[in-house]
Amino acid sequence: MEFIKHGLRESATFDRNVISDIQRAAETGIYDIRGWGAKRRLPHFDDLVFLGASMSRYPLEGYREKCATDVWLGTRFAKKPLHIDIPVTIAGMSFGSLSANAKESLGRGASAVGTSTTTGDGGMTQEERGHSKLLVYQYLPSRYGMNPDDLRKADAIEIVLGQGAKPGGGGMLLGQKISDRVAQMRTLPKGIDQRSACRHPDWTGPDDLEIKIQELREITDWEKPIYIKVGASRTFYDVTLAVKAGADVVVVDGMQGGTGATQDVFIEHVGIPTLPAVRQAVEALMELGMHRKVQLIVSGGIRSGADVAKAIAMGADAVSIGTAALIALGCNSPKYQDDYEKIGSAAGFYDDYQAGNDPAGISTQDPELQKRLDPIVGGRKLANYLRVLTMEAQIIARACGKSHLHNLEPEDLAALTIESAAMAGVPLAGTNWIPGSSAKI
Numbered sequence: 001m002e003f004i005k006h007g008l009r010e011s012a013t014f015d016r017n018v019i020s021d022i023q024r025a026a027e028t029g030i031y032d033i034r035g036w037g038a039k040r041r042l043p044h045f046d047d048l049v050f051l052g053a054s055m056s057r058y059p060l061e062g063y064r065e066k067c068a069t070d071v072w073l074g075t076r077f078a079k080k081p082l083h084i085d086i087p088v089t090i091a092g093m094s095f096g097s098l099s100a101n102a103k104e105s106l107g108r109g110a111s112a113v114g115t116s117t118t119t120g121d122g123g124m125t126q127e128e129r130g131h132s133k134l135l136v137y138q139y140l141p142s143r144y145g146m147n148p149d150d151l152r153k154a155d156a157i158e159i160v161l162g163q164g165a166k167p168g169g170g171g172m173l174l175g176q177k178i179s180d181r182v183a184q185m186r187t188l189p190k191g192i193d194q195r196s197a198c199r200h201p202d203w204t205g206p207d208d209l210e211i212k213i214q215e216l217r218e219i220t221d222w223e224k225p226i227y228i229k230v231g232a233s234r235t236f237y238d239v240t241l242a243v244k245a246g247a248d249v250v251v252v253d254g255m256q257g258g259t260g261a262t263q264d265v266f267i268e269h270v271g272i273p274t275l276p277a278v279r280q281a282v283e284a285l286m287e288l289g290m291h292r293k294v295q296l297i298v299s300g301g302i303r304s305g306a307d308v309a310k311a312i313a314m315g316a317d318a319v320s321i322g323t324a325a326l327i328a329l330g331c332n333s334p335k336y337q338d339d340y341e342k343i344g345s346a347a348g349f350y351d352d353y354q355a356g357n358d359p360a361g362i363s364t365q366d367p368e369l370q371k372r373l374d375p376i377v378g379g380r381k382l383a384n385y386l387r388v389l390t391m392e393a394q395i396i397a398r399a400c401g402k403s404h405l406h407n408l409e410p411e412d413l414a415a416l417t418i419e420s421a422a423m424a425g426v427p428l429a430g431t432n433w434i435p436g437s438s439a440k441i
């Protein structure tokens with residue numbers, strides 16, 4: 001306000017954030033690494049609205065009429081597909097980036113509401129296996145902590161090809177978070193920055209991946225569903241190839257997707273937003289005649305039951321959450337405002353997951369900070385949040401006259417902007433216009 005009074009004008013190109021970035025780079029000679037996903041405004045689910053029922057459609061009565069929420073995952077080939085009670089799963093977040101208490105909280109919260117949680121780079125901890133009724137085991141390029149016994153202990157296997165925050169990039173875990181336990185699990189030296197591979201060591205394309213999938217199926221007696229996770233970029237082709245390689249489930253993670261530690265330039269400038277990625281993934285599955293046969297899990301910026309319902313209406317079978325789950329555990333809580341200020345941050349802005357000094361005890365390996373997160377309390381909060389997401393999605397689905405969340409469809413949606421109409425493939429509100437609808441990808 002003061003600036004406006006004096007007629008000062010901030011540059012849109014060189015705003016205060018840009019100036020601070022340039023000066024930080026000039027002082028340190030180091031690029032910025034941080035957690036969270038893209039921070040700039042991108043086309044998102046907020047740009048879509050539901051067309052609730054009135055005369056031409058008939059709504060369901062909230063108190064009397066059922067709206068089911070369960071999902072089967074892995075029905076294509078696996079002998080033991082997963083049956084989850086709600087269409088929201090917990091995304092893979094590594095032990096190392098997260099504390100053992102955080103991993104246990106995620107397992108407890110997910111299990112309380114009948115859904116699955118996922119390991120991450122660096123292997124499986126006893127805490128999360130013990131407290132997760134359904135645990136998906138990530139198989140990553142780094143192979144840190146990978147062993148066949150843990151593959152067999154898992155309920156599903158997720159082959160990670162990429163993440164929405166960094167399609168084409170590998171992982172990083174900075175030295176301050178490589179504790180004795182993390183080092184031992186990853187067979188790495190303690191306290192040394194670690195950068196993990198961006199591609200798998202033993203296959204290079206879909207034909208090889210098909211063989212890898214067969215190998216994983218053999219190891220696990222064809223019981224476990226095999227997921228393939230891709231970061232959103234050339235999503236139509238990537239999903240097509242994942243299905244061709246034999247995936248039971250495809251996970252598509254959009255540009256808004258969170259990370260434990262990645263270069264800021266990567267997070268903000270590589271990949272496409274979740275909205276067009278869902279549409280491309282669904283188009284690929286439909287073209288192959290595999291929609292609903294190979295299940296689609298979507299992640300990247302899911303926050304509310306409205307986001308869940310919109311992703312499902314666009315054709316996803318389920319969604320997955322990372323950042324929102326950490327926030328539910330207490331990440332960025334005003335309770336820790338004084339501590340955030342001491343490390344140069346503030347509640348609502350804290351994204352330095354790489355630093356290992358998280359006041360909320362979540363993205364840290366510090367034994368004292370970790371104690372701030374009680375896994376029983378954390379699990380309870382996450383379960384509450386997951387229940388709210390589900391109830392919110394049900395409220396919307398009933399208003400659209402659906403007795404199962406999966407009955408939501410693109411026809412229930414309208415777009416508020418031309419960009420979102422084109423990206424999501426739904427008409428601009430008040431019109432029947434879908435910009436670019438003749439283009440497939």
Ligand SMILES: Cc1cc2nc3c(=O)[nH]c(=O)nc-3n(C[C@H](O)[C@H](O)[C@H](O)COP(=O)(O)O)c2cc1C
Binds near residue numbers: 120163363
């Ligand atoms: C702290 C943290 C650690 C993560 N670690 C991994 C990982 O080890 N492997 C992986 O595939 N994705 C990892 N991710 C990405 C998540 O699996 C997921 O794709 C992303 O968080 C979804 O977007 P959202 O955070 O907006 O919900 C991580 C994300 C966060 C926030």
